[in-house]
Amino acid sequence: MFFSSFGLWRQQKSLHVFLHPAKQVEGKFLLWGKKHAKREYWIRSFLKKPIVYLEDGFLRSPGLGVAGWPPFSMVADDLGIYYDTTRPSRLEALVLAADQMPSETLADAEQAAEVIVAHGLSKYNHAPDFSWDLFQAGHSNAECVPESAYGKLNEADIKRDTRVKPEYDGNKYLRPSEKETVLVIDQTYGDMAVKFGGADEQTFVQMFQTALAENPDAEIWVKTHPDVLSGKKRGYLTDLPQTENVRLLAADVNPLSLLAQADKVYCVTSQMGFEALLLGKPVAVFGLPWYAGWGVTNDRHAGVKTLRQQGRRAPRSLMQLFAAAYLQYSRYINPNTGGAGTVFDVIGYLAAERRRNEKLRGNLYCVGMSLWKRAVMKPFFNVPACRLHFVPSLKKLREMPLPADARLLVWGYGRHELLDFAAERGLPVLHMEDGFIRSVGLGSNLVPPLSLVCDDMGIYFSAEKPSRLEHILQNQLFTDQDFQTASSLQTALTEAGISKYNVGGGTLTIPPDAGRVLLVPGQVEDDASIRHGSPEIRKNLDLLKKVRELNPDAYIIYKPHPDVVSGNRVGHIPPEEAARYADQTVTECDITTCLQHAHEVHTLTSLSGFEALLRGKTVHCYGLPFYAGWGLTHDHLPIPRRTRKLALWQLVAGTLVYYPDYVCPETRRSVDAQTAVNILRRQKAQRQHGAPLKKSFAAKQWGKLKQLRVLMK
Known part of the structure; x- marks a missing residue:
């Protein structure tokens, strides 16, 4: 294949993945879309080479391409390009052949469309869901109406509006009146899809006038691009008559959440017209987009009749169109691995990224963070809507003007002075902490984490108030897909012997006559999980005493925390003291080996209790860890808030899929x-087996410098 531009040549690595197998493009020039008419003419007339047209797919990325977000889907067309109806395209051929489409393909299409709608996915996925605050801020000729003047949507309205299930709450379901809402979709001036879709400026005028005439008692919402009103770009419907029932909406909102508010949709060639069809909306089309003329739209363009006479259009179902466009025509990269993928790989990834984008939306201020933690944190907050600011001191933050969407980001539970400042200013607080599948090596030795949790309600290790994890476990509607994912994760973690830090090694010998074996994992005694999650017992020695008191005849293994063994944190028990209550103290052996030999785990709040549950062990909790109170553990303290009884796979899905990043x-x-687990598997295989936890001071500092250098690149 030949590249028609330097930009395409630079993308050759990803293009090879998209275009594999490469038979369709062998000996052909790759050309991006229909923007380069002179280049296209030169290739055809002088080089006499065939062309393959490339374009972004319909599910592209978390953010905009102009902002640097790479595509996860692409189309390659050796006949034309889907938005150019002046000539046939490969997509058109696929739709024409869709009457022979296998039932399995249609079943996949139904499943994919349902999930796309449920998660509100579109080409770009950076914008917030529709809300009336955004509506009032984003239309040009309506005064803000107080919330008390709105009427609440009833349950039937909500069900009618959408199969989309964003987390609307409170007044986000308010609408100004009971009038019918008609959405008219503008496009940016000079859009290639307009030019090659048989439309022009007059087409948009005709569409708008028709919408007014056909819906005299409705509210007409005109959706235009935010850049139009800011003056960066032109639209076709910028100069509208200022009437009471016409609202120009320029706010950047998620397309499906906006379409959900409409009763009817009018468009020219916009892809939002097809997305409206997926939501079950009636769509009037005034241009010739790829989805017009197949019997699923109200077609107003005279060219549809011509296309039918030419045999280029025939009756097809919505799912046949969807399957042809999203399953057969589009090509996908698996965003997790970088290899070839499927539409379901991209759907799952974009759905998770949308949740993360909404969780982190706005300006986040982080105070007094070391260079090390700054470098660790940055990738976890790399979402389109997040603006992360590092501030050297609280004094400096006090002097700064903070925007309306400012939130304070703190590590762990947060220092008292930071929390006091947030309360004083009315700032929401986000708590962050290492995740549960972390690394091969200790955080105190500056080994970077693979996972991080960011909690807008509390933090998982504090039982003093609900956390986002607790909210997920208490309320999440888990799906069959969650069951499959959680079961796969549980199997992978246990078979690979993966824990949080994955340090240690060696073997463990238990006497044949030991009987019932109890594992007591030690913890860092000044850790926040002890201070905020274990109100009665806070010392490792006190826990050992309690376990021995309740189990006088058991064989007890005590395993100190790796950070304590390494000398980085407090919680050491002198060997002679530990020997009074434990039959064996294990330092070098890894936790997963200990778990293999134990019948029960007795813990305050250690993550080892969760890892024991994964391996089918009995777990006794003397504190209030996140995994207690759901009917899976023997709890020595009550947790009245947690009323739901969970299956183990639900605990796994909430803890490892929905909560961390x-x-x-x-x-x-x-x-x-799953990809994070696979990465840890590879890292464990590469790591020298049984590397000692204790290192000299010089060795530790050298290791930290090496890690910091990697992260700061």
Whole structure:
């Protein structure tokens, strides 16, 4: 294949993935879209080479391409390009052949469309869901109406409006009146899809006038691009008559969440017209987009009749169109691995990224963070809507003017002075902490984490108030897909012997006549999980005493925390003291080996209790860890808030899929939990088996410098 531009040549690595197998493009020139008429003419007339047209797919990326977000889907067309209806395209051929489409393909299409709608996915996925605050801020000729003047939508209206399930709450379901809402979709001036879709400026005028005439009692919302009103670009419907029932909406909102508010949709060639069809909306089309003329739209363009006479259009179902466009025509990269992928790989990734984008939306201020932690954090907050600011001191933050969407970002539970400042200013607080599948090596030795949790309600290790994890476990509607994912994760973690830090090694010998074996994992005694999650017992020695008191005849293994063994944190028990209550103290052996030999785990709040549950062990909790109170553990303290009884797979899905974020240390890009586990598997295999936890001071500092150098690149 030949590249028609330097820009395409620079993307050859990803193009090879998209275009594999490469038979369709062998000996042909790759040309991006229909923007380069002279280049196209030169290639055809002088080089006499065939052309393959490339264009972004319909599910592209978390953010805009102009902002640097790479595509996860692409189309390659050796006949034309889908938005150019002046000539046939490969997509058109696929739709014409869709009457012979296998039932399995249609079933996949139904599943994919349902999930796309459920998660509100579109080409770009950076914009917030529709809300009335955004509506009032984003239209030009309506006064803000007080919330008390709105009427609440009833349940039937909500069900009618959408299959989209964003987390609307309170007044986001308010609408100004009971009038019908008609959405008219503008496009930016000079859009290639307009030019090659048989439309022009007059087409947009005709569409708008028709919408007014056909819906005299409705509210007409005109959706235009935000750049139009800011003066950066022109639209076709910028100069509208200022009437009471016409509202120009320029706010950048998620397309499906906006379409959900409409009763009817009018468009020219916009892809939003097809997305409206997926939502079950009636769509009037005034141009010739790829989805017009197949019997699923109200076609107003005379060219549709011509296309039918030419045999280029025939009756097809919506799912046949969807399957042809999203499953057969589009090509996908698996965002987690970088290899070839499927539409379901991209759907799952974009859905997770949308959740993360909304969780981190706005200006986040982080105070007094070391260079090390700044470098660790940055990739986890790399979403389109997040603006992360590092501030050297609280004094400096006090002097700064803070925007309306400012939030304070703190590590762990947060220092008292930071929390006091947030309360004083009315700033929401986000708590962050290492995730549960972390690394091969200790954080105190500056080994970067693969996962991080960011909690807008509390933090998982504090039982003093609900956390986002607790909210997920208490309320999440888990799906069959969650069951499959959680089961796969549980199997992968246990088979690979993966824990949080994955340090240690060696073997463990238990006497044949030991009987019932109890594992007591030690913890860092000044850790926040002890201070905020274990109100009665806070010392490792006190826990050992309690376990021995309740189990006088058991064989007890005590395993100190790796950070304590390494000398980085407090919680050491002198060997002679530990020997009074434990039959064996294990320092070098890894936690997963200990778990293999134990029948029960007795813990305050250690993550080892969760890892024990994954391996089918009995777990006793003397504190209030996140995994207690759901009917899976023996709890020595009550947790009245947690009323739901969970299956183990639901605990796994909430804890490892919905709550943390994962980043690949090599690419510094977001990945899913399964990919993070695979990365740890590789790292464990590469690591020298049984490397000692204790290192000299000089060795530790040298290791830290090496890690910091990698992260600061």
